[in-house]
Amino acid sequence: MTITQPSDAPPAATLQTSPLPNPGPPQDADALLRRARRLVAPALRAAVDALPEQTRALASYHFGWTDLAGNPDSASWGKGVRTAFALACARAVGGNEVAAVPAAAAVELVHNASLIHDDLLDADTLRRHRPAVWAASGTAAAVLLGDALFHAGVRALHSEPGEHTTAATLVLLDAVLELIEGEKADTAFETRHDVTLDECLTMVEAKTGALLGAACALGARYGGVTDPDRLDALTRFGRHLGLAYQAVDDYLGIWGVTEGTGKPVLADLVRRKKSLPVVYALNTATPAAAELAELYFGDGDLSPCHVHRAAELVEQTGARDWVREFSRRHTATAHEYLAGARPTPGGLADLCSLVRLVSERDA
Numbered sequence: 185m186t187i188t189q190p191s192d193a194p195p196a197a198t199l200q201t202s203p204l205p206n207p208g209p210p211q212d213a214d215a216l217l218r219r220a221r222r223l224v225a226p227a228l229r230a231a232v233d234a235l236p237e238q239t240r241a242l243a244s245y246h247f248g249w250t251d252l253a254g255n256p257d258s259a260s261w262g263k264g265v266r267t268a269f270a271l272a273c274a275r276a277v278g279g280n281e282v283a284a285v286p287a288a289a290a291v292e293l294v295h296n297a298s299l300i301h302d303d304l305l306d307a308d309t310l311r312r313h314r315p316a317v318w319a320a321s322g323t324a325a326a327v328l329l330g331d332a333l334f335h336a337g338v339r340a341l342h343s344e345p346g347e348h349t350t351a352a353t354l355v356l357l358d359a360v361l362e363l364i365e366g367e368k369a370d371t372a373f374e375t376r377h378d379v380t381l382d383e384c385l386t387m388v389e390a391k392t393g394a395l396l397g398a399a400c401a402l403g404a405r406y407g408g409v410t411d412p413d414r415l416d417a418l419t420r421f422g423r424h425l426g427l428a429y430q431a432v433d434d435y436l437g438i439w440g441v442t443e444g445t446g447k448p449v450l451a452d453l454v455r456r457k458k459s460l461p462v463v464y465a466l467n468t469a470t471p472a473a474a475e476l477a478e479l480y481f482g483d484g485d486l487s488p489c490h491v492h493r494a495a496e497l498v499e500q501t502g503a504r505d506w507v508r509e510f511s512r513r514h515t516a517t518a519h520e521y522l523a524g525a526r527p528t529p530g531g532l533a534d535l536c537s538l539v540r541l542v543s544e545r546d547a
Contacts, residue, residue: 213541216534220268220288221261223281227289227343228261231336239332242325246300246317260312265429266291266396268538270403273418276531279407287402290340290356295395297333298363300326305371306455334360341402348405355405359398366390373458377481384463385427393426404525417525424518429542431511434459438495439504440546453494456480460510461503472500515543 232243244250248259267288274284302308303316304326310316318326337360341352369387373379400422401415409415437452437459452459466473466480476497479490486494498504522535 213537216272216538217264217268217541220271221264223271224264224267224285224288224292225261227285227340228292230343231289231293231340234339235332235336239329242317242321242329243333245320246296246311246329248312248314252315252320259314262292262296262312264292265538265542266295266399269396269422269425269535270399270406272531272534272538273400273403274407274531276418276525276527276535277404277407277409277414278528278531279404279409281407283408284403284406286340286343287352287406288399289343290337290352291395291399291402293333293337293340294356294360294363297330297337298367298395300330300333302367304330305367346406348410352402352405355398355401359394362390362394366392366394370458374456376458377477379458379463379466381463381467384458384460388427388430388460389423392430393423396426396429397422414525417521421518421521421525424514424521425539425542428511428514428518431460431507431514432543432545434461435504435507435511436546438462438498450491450495453491453498454486456486461498461507464506465498465501465503468501468503470501472497476501511543515539 228247229249232240232247232249235243241250241254244254245252247261248257249261251257270288270291271281271284274281274287299311300317303311304318304323308316309319314320316326317329338353338356341356342349366387366389369383370391373384373387397419401419404415404418434452437457438450438461452462462476462480465476476494479486479494479497518539519536522532527535
C-alpha cells in the first residue's frame with residue numbers, strides 16, 4: 185500500500201532536520217488552555233454580541249453561556265486548542281499574545297461554525313453534553329448559525345485593522361474553503377465502498393489540518409512575523425499536527441473509553457464511519473478486511489456483537505498499530521517544521537507542551 189505525504193509537504197530533503205533547541209522546563213498544557221480561553225473569551229462574546237438578536241441568542245446557547253431559554257449558564261465552549269496554538273505561536277515568534285487575540289478568536293469562531301454544520305451532517309444530537317444546535321432548534325437554524333459564525337470569524341480579524349489584516353483574511357478564507365472541501369469529501373465517503381487511504385488522508389488534511397495550520401500562521405502573523413519562511417514553517421507545523429490530532433481522535437473513536445472521550449464505546453464503528461484506521465483496514469486485502477467490508481457495507485444497523493467483531497477485525501489488519509505510528513510520524517514532522525520557525529525558548533516550551541497534549545491525549 186502506498187501512503188503519500190500531505191499535499192503541503194515538500195520533498196523530504198527540504199525538511200528542517202536539525203533537532204529542536206532545548207525548550208526548557210515542561211509547561212502545564214491545561215494551564216495554557218485555561219489562559220487562552222480566558223484571554224479570548226471577551227473577543228468571542230463581543231463577536232457574538234454583534235450578531236442579530238435571534239442568531240445571537242442561539243450562538244450564546246452553542247457557546248454554553250446561556251440555556252435555550254436565554255438564562256445564564258456555565259457550560260463549556262470547548263477546549264480552545266486552536267486558540268491556544270494561535271496565542272502560543274505569537275509568543276514563539278517574540279510577539280505579544282494579546283495582539284494575536286483577534287486571530288485566535290477568528291479561528292475559534294470558524295471552528296465552532298464547522299462543528300455546528302458537522303453535527304448536522306453527521307446527525308450527532310449532542311455537543312459538549314448538551315443538545316446540538318440542530319437537535320435543539322432545527323436544521324435551518326443550525327445552517328444559518330454556522331454561516332453567521334463563519335462571517336463573524338472574518339469580522340474578528342478586522343476588529344483591530346493593521347497592515348497584516350488583508351493577508352490574514354486570505355489565509356483564513358483559504359482555510360475555510362479547504363475545510364469545506366474536506367467536509368464534502370467526508371460526507372461523500374459515507375455512501376462509497378471504495379475509499380482509498382490517500383483520499384482519506386487528503387480529506388483529513390483539509391478537514392483538520394488546514395484550520396490548525398491557519399491558527400499557527402495567523403498567531404505568528406499577529407505576533408509580528410512577516411518572514412514568509414517562518415510563516416510557512418509554522419503553517420506546516422500546524423497542518424502536520426492536525427493530521428496527528430485526527431489520527432488520535434480516530435484511534436479513540438474505536439479504542440478509547442467513554443470516561444475519557446465522553447462518547448459511547450466504539451462510537452465510530454456504530455456509525456460505520458470511514459475513519460483513518462477503518463479505511464486503512466479495508467485497504468489491506470486481508471481476510472479480516474473482507475469480513476470487515478461485509479459488516480460495514482451491509483444493510484441495517486450493526487448489533488453490539490457485530491460492532492465488537494468489527495473492532496477485532498480492524499485490529500487484526502494492523503490498523504491499530506498503523507494509526508499510532510501515523511500519529512507519531514506526523515508529530516515528529518511537525519516538530520521538524522517548528523524547529524525551522526526559529527521559536528523563542530518560552531514559546532517553544534509552550535508549543536511542545538501543547539503538542540504533547542494533542543498527540544498523547546486520551547480524550
